[in-house]
Amino acid sequence: MKYQIIPVTPFQQNCSLVWCEQTLKAAVIDPGGNIDRILDAVREHGLTLEKILLTHGHIDHVGGAAKLAEQQRLPIIGPHVADKMWLEQLPIQSQKFGFPASAAFEPNQYLQDGDEVTVGNSVLKVFHCPGHTPGHVVFWSEADKLAFVGDVLFRGSIGRTDFPGSSYQALIDSISHKLWPLGNDTRFVPGHGPMSTFAEERQSNPFVADQLLQ
Template identity: 90%
Template sequence: MKFQIIPVTPFQQNCSLIWCEQTLKAAVVDPGGNIDRILDAVHEHGLTLEKILLTHGHIDHVGGAAKLAAEQQLPIIGPHIADKMWLEQLPIQSQKFGFPPSIAFESDRYLDDGDEVTVGNTVLKVYHCPGHTPGHVVFWSEADKLAFVGDVLFRGSIGRTDFPGSSYQALIDSICNKLWPLGNDTSFVPGHGPMSTFGEERQSNPFVADQLLK
C-alpha cells in the first residue's frame, strides 16, 4: 500500500490518499475539505477512487466527505455509529469553527471494532478507539505496519477530551489497549502534525509514555 498525506482545511488536517499498488484502487481517509487538492493527487497518481473512510465526525475530518461522495459516486465508510451525532451536527460545527457551510449526512456503513475494510487488495483492520469522540475508529494495515489514527494520538500529544461525549480515561485506555498491542514498529499518520511510531510515543509522549502509566 502507498499513501500521500494531503493537509486540508485551515486546521491543516492530515487527509490521507491511500492506494493498492497492484490495482491502483484508492480511498480517501478524512476528506475535511479542499476537494480539488485531493482529486489533483488522485489524477497525478492515476488512481481510481473506491471509497471514503472516516475516523470520526469532526468537521475538519469530514467537512468535504458529502461533496466528494456525491461528485465521485463513492460510499462513505465509518466512523462508529456513536459519532452519528457529530455528522448530524455538521451545519452547527461549520458555523462554530468558521468553515464553509456543511450539510449533515449519513454514513453508508458504520464500523465497529474488529471490522475490516479493503482498498483494492489491501486490508485495513478497524479498531474502535473512543475518547476524543465516542465513535472514533483507527485503520491499521498489518502488512504495512501502518495506522491512520485520526485525533486519538499525535507525535508528543493525544487528542482533546473537552468535547461533548469525550473521555480522557477512555482515550488513554484506547491508546494503551488498542494501539500499543499493534507493535512498537507500527508507524502512524495522526490527524494533525508529523508522523511517528507507537514505540517512540511509548518512550517519550508526555501523556502516554510507559513510565508514566505504570
C-alpha cells in the same frame, strides 16, 4: 499499500490518500475539505477512487466527505455509530469553526471494532478507539505496520477530551489497550502534525509514555 498525506482545511488536517499498488484502487481517509487538492493527487498517481473512510465526525475530518461522495459517486464508510451525533451537528460545527456550510449526512456504513475494509487488494483493520469522540475509529494495515489514527494520538500529544462525549480515561485506554498491542514498529499518521511511531510515543509522549501508565 502506498499513501500520500494531503493537509486540508485551515486546521491543516492530515487527509490521507491510500492505494493498492497492484490495482491502483484508492480510498480517501478524512477528506475534511479542499476536494480539488485531493482529486489532483488522485489524477497525479493514476488512481481509481473506491470509497471514503472516516475516523470520526469532527468537521475538519469530514467537511468535504458528502460533496466528494456525490461528485465521485463513492460510498462513505465510518466512523462508529457513536459519532452519529457529530455528523448530525455538521451545520452547527461549520458555523462554530468558520468552515464552509456543511449539511448533515449519514454514511453508507458505520464501522465496528474488528471490522475490515479493503482498498483494492490491501486490507485495513478497524479499531474502535473512543475518547476524543465516542465513535472514533483507527485504520491499521498489518502488512505495512501503518496506522491512520485520526485525533487519538499525535507526535508528543494526544487528542483533546473537552468536547461533548469525550473521555480522557477512555482515550488513554484506547491508546494503551488498542494501539500499543499493534507493535512498537507501527508508524502512524495522526490527524494533525508529523508522523511518528508507537515506540517513540511509548518512550517520550508526556501523556502516554510507558513510565506514566505503569
